[in-house]
Every structure is written in C-alpha cells, then in structure tokens.
Amino acid sequence: MADTLRCDVAIIGAGTAGLAAERAARSNGASTLLIDPEYRGTTCAAVGCMPSKLLIAAAHAAHAASSAAMFGVNVGQVTIDGKAVMQRVRDERDRFVRLTKEGIEEIPASIRIKGRAAFTAPGCISLDDGRQIDAASIVIATGSAPFVPDEFANLGERVLTSDSIFELEDLPGRLAVIGSGAIGLEMAQAMARLGVAVTLFDKGERLGGIRCDKVHAALKDILADDLDLQLGVNVAASALDDSICLEWSGASKGRADFDYILVTTGRPPNLDSLNLSASGLELDDDGVPVHDRQTMRCGDSAVHLAGDVAQDLPVLHEASHDGAIAGRNAAAYPAPVKTDRFTKFSLVFTTPAVARIGQSEDEGVVTGTADYSDQGRARVEGKNRGVLTLYAAAPDGRLIGADLCTPGSEHLAHMLAWAIQQDQTASQLLTMPFYHPTLEEGLKQALRTICAATPIALPDSQDSGAPSGA
Numbered sequence: 001m002a003d004t005l006r007c008d009v010a011i012i013g014a015g016t017a018g019l020a021a022e023r024a025a026r027s028n029g030a031s032t033l034l035i036d037p038e039y040r041g042t043t044c045a046a047v048g049c050m051p052s053k054l055l056i057a058a059a060h061a062a063h064a065a066s067s068a069a070m071f072g073v074n075v076g077q078v079t080i081d082g083k084a085v086m087q088r089v090r091d092e093r094d095r096f097v098r099l100t101k102e103g104i105e106e107i108p109a110s111i112r113i114k115g116r117a118a119f120t121a122p123g124c125i126s127l128d129d130g131r132q133i134d135a136a137s138i139v140i141a142t143g144s145a146p147f148v149p150d151e152f153a154n155l156g157e158r159v160l161t162s163d164s165i166f167e168l169e170d171l172p173g174r175l176a177v178i179g180s181g182a183i184g185l186e187m188a189q190a191m192a193r194l195g196v197a198v199t200l201f202d203k204g205e206r207l208g209g210i211r212c213d214k215v216h217a218a219l220k221d222i223l224a225d226d227l228d229l230q231l232g233v234n235v236a237a238s239a240l241d242d243s244i245c246l247e248w249s250g251a252s253k254g255r256a257d258f259d260y261i262l263v264t265t266g267r268p269p270n271l272d273s274l275n276l277s278a279s280g281l282e283l284d285d286d287g288v289p290v291h292d293r294q295t296m297r298c299g300d301s302a303v304h305l306a307g308d309v310a311q312d313l314p315v316l317h318e319a320s321h322d323g324a325i326a327g328r329n330a331a332a333y334p335a336p337v338k339t340d341r342f343t344k345f346s347l348v349f350t351t352p353a354v355a356r357i358g359q360s361e362d363e364g365v366v367t368g369t370a371d372y373s374d375q376g377r378a379r380v381e382g383k384n385r386g387v388l389t390l391y392a393a394a395p396d397g398r399l400i401g402a403d404l405c406t407p408g409s410e411h412l413a414h415m416l417a418w419a420i421q422q423d424q425t426a427s428q429l430l431t432m433p434f435y436h437p438t439l440e441e442g443l444k445q446a447l448r449t450i451c452a453a454t455p456i457a458l459p460d461s462q463d464s465g466a467p468s469g470a
C-alpha cells in the first residue's frame, strides 16, 4: 500500500502564493505539507518580475546615455554589449533565485514534499509517485504559464516565451513580439531601447488594457518612437532556415523576417495537472474553481485558491495577499474570516510606466486629466510626455480609479492607489502639501477639474493658481 502523508493543510505549489499560504497556515497553528515538483524558486524570481525588470534596467541605462546630449552631456557613441546585458540579467536573476531557494530551505524538510499533486476524489489528493496526502484542507497555488497559440507552436527554438527569453546569450538583431499585454509591452520597449529592431503585434487595438483614450494615445505615441507597432492584425508565421517569417493582415498588411519571435499572448492558470474533474469543485467558464475573493475558499469545500491560478489579478502583491488569506482560512477550516481586498492596482514597467487603478470611466461619473507635456518638473528632466486621468464618483468627488502613463507614474500611482483605498476625495487631496517643483504637482490640474465638476468647492484655504512651471 502506498505511503500516506498526513497534515492539517496541504499547499500545492511553492511559488509566491503557496509560500505565503504555507507561512500563514503554519503560523496559525496548522501542520502543513508544501508540495512542488521543481522548487525552482518562484516564477517572480526565475522568469518573471525580476529578470524582466533587470532587462528594463539595462534599457534605462542605454536610453539615459543616448539621450544625454539634450543636457549638453556628450557621452560619445553609445554601444551596447548584448552578451554583457544578458549575462547581468542572468547573474542578478540567479542571485534572486538563490535567495528565494534559501528561504524555502528554511522550511523544515519534513514539510517540503517533492511531487506533482492531483485530485483523486473531492478533498483528496495524491502525488505522481503514488503517495496519498491526507489533509483537512487544501490550498491550490499552482500559478500560470505562457500560452503559445497553435500558429506559433512547433516552429522551433526561434519562438520564445518569457520562460526562455532570458536565456538568450546575446540580444537579437530583429525581434517580433506577439501580444501587447504587460509582458509584451515591457519586453518590446526594453529590447528596442537596447538597440534591437522590434515590431510589436496585437490582434486587438488596445495596449495593456488602458481604459482612457488620452492615456492610450500618449503611450502609443511614446512607443512609436522606439518600435514598430502593428495593432489590429492577424499574424501567420513560418520557420525559415535561420529566421521566422511573419505575414500579417487586418488594420495593416505586411511581411517581414525576424531572428526571434517572443510570444506574450497571455498566461492561463496551471490547472491541467490537477485532475479537477475529480475534485467535485464548481468550475467557471475558464475551468477555474469558483471562489470567494474575500476568503479564497471554493464554495463550501475545504479547498482554497491563491495566486495566478485564481486568475483574479495575476500580479505579485495579490499573489502574496491571496496566499496569506488562503493559508489562514485553510488553517481555520471550516470557519473562514473575510478579508477586504486591496484597491485593484497594476503597473506595466514601460517608460513611462502604465498604471491602472480601481474603477474606470464606465462606472465613474467625473474625470480629471493632466497632460505632462508642459509639466514643470517633467520638462526640467526632459521627460515631459504622458497623460493621467483620475476617475471620481459624484456627488462628492471621491476618487475611485485612475489610468496613468506619465513620468514618475510608478510613484504617483502608489499615492493614488492609497488615496483611493482610503476613500479620499479630490478636495481632500488638495488640502495635502505638494512640494515644488515635483511631478506630484501635475496631479493638481486633474484634482481641480474634478472639484469644479462636483458641488464640493476647492478648499478655500488653498491657492488656486499654479507655481511657475508646475
């Protein structure tokens, strides 16, 4: 008879969400088992957030050097050593992976189980080596993986995904990026700013899920300086001896050869290996177990979800929050505690970064926009491009969301997300200090537009003009 391993909470998947769930369950007094076939050190560290930001950091350095002449600073001919760029990406990435793995090794060995888990019956799982897991409750935290549509599959090693691109020894000469979501946008612009000839394709017309037309137009305009953008097209691919030929039609028509294509057409949840048909769980149209985001529990079952597999908001801070909620509730089964979730917030690390926060124009009533093309500090820095739009609810001008693509948007977006989560109004934000000259001052224009459109007046103790250059 096969071995049976017993615990209070079994966690399937040792990524960011699974590790958070294991910590939360154990600190709430549960005995745990953490199950993973690879223990590769999280998607974030190995093939996600960190290597992508390392490549983007190299692109920032290249762009700063090649635009220094505008300040009268001559750095001579900027050359890019592609092999050195990719080596630093891997060296630093490997360091992050090593640190993550060291963290995992601090979990007692008896808890770390190597294997792939699947359901055998409702509430019952076993491993691919035949061992049974007897757990009072379960957390599924199996993440997501790149999806390669049929038309790009089976074309050989010149078809890359985010799992393989960071292994390139050198920067390619010509790169096609298929899909203009977060990964496509980040990689396309970074590669282009590192001297790669990049064409970015999408079958849709919208970049990165931006809701505001003005913010979308600003990003499109900025990207067009770096790369060739082909939106609203269907792409067909064929492999040649030493390249991939793409032909596209739709909003535009064309044909070109590329050294590599990077496919960034989405990341579906890792569900196939779980044999969910035996789990008894109710599944939605995408095959994801139906769950409550405030508890991460699936119906009335003892199963919980956490991280990308839940497909709610596949970003890192939500994966770790999911894990904490799911782990605690798995330990407390069958008495879950409801948790308020963060204001929805995502960033795409293009330059400038694109931020999407909270609710949009569809649901809001009042909008205020600020154009950074003549914003004082942005102009000083030679970065005066971009737009932000704030969404507020009538009648009090309570901020409910924002779309941004402005210099400093990564930081402005945090400030806005925190204000939105705290139900602040435009008028209340205008009573806060704005230092001069800063990018934050640009917000005033949008906040004042919202105040003007609501019955709430501008705070009368505040100057309604603009400091020079703000």
Ligand SMILES: Cc1cc2nc3c(=O)[nH]c(=O)nc-3n(C[C@H](O)[C@H](O)[C@H](O)COP(=O)(O)OP(=O)(O)OC[C@H]3O[C@@H](n4cnc5c(N)ncnc54)[C@H](O)[C@@H]3O)c2cc1C
Pocket: 012, 013, 014, 015, 016, 017, 018, 035, 036, 037, 038, 039, 040, 042, 043, 044, 047, 048, 049, 050, 052, 115, 116, 117, 118, 141, 142, 143, 144, 162, 183, 270, 273, 274, 306, 307, 308, 309, 314, 315, 316, 317, 319, 349
């Ligand atoms: C290129 C890229 C860039 C990104 N950049 C950012 C960013 O800048 N900011 C941000 O917030 N987010 C970013 N993300 C998203 C972020 O990385 C993910 O949201 C996060 O890593 C998801 O964590 P997770 O725990 O759900 O999944 P993972 O870390 O993938 O963990 C899932 C684990 O489950 C295991 N597993 C799978 N099936 C089984 C099974 N049957 N049994 C046992 N174990 C199993 C896997 O081996 C894996 O270890 C990026 C993603 C990518 C791909």
Ligand SMILES: NC(=O)c1ccc[n+]([C@@H]2O[C@H](COP(=O)([O-])OP(=O)(O)OC[C@H]3O[C@@H](n4cnc5c(N)ncnc54)[C@H](O)[C@@H]3O)[C@@H](O)[C@H]2O)c1
Pocket: 149, 178, 179, 180, 181, 182, 183, 184, 186, 201, 202, 203, 204, 206, 208, 235, 264, 265, 266, 267, 313, 314, 315, 316, 346, 347, 348, 349
């Ligand atoms: N900075 C960040 O936080 C960050 C960075 C990278 C990834 N991520 C996470 O990873 C997830 C997955 O990212 P992604 O960029 O792969 O997917 P995505 O779902 O965000 O975008 C996929 C894009 O591919 C297009 N597409 C799909 N099929 C196509 C086809 N056959 N031809 C042309 N275009 C096609 C879609 O229209 C869409 O625009 C994101 O949702 C995000 O949450 C986050």
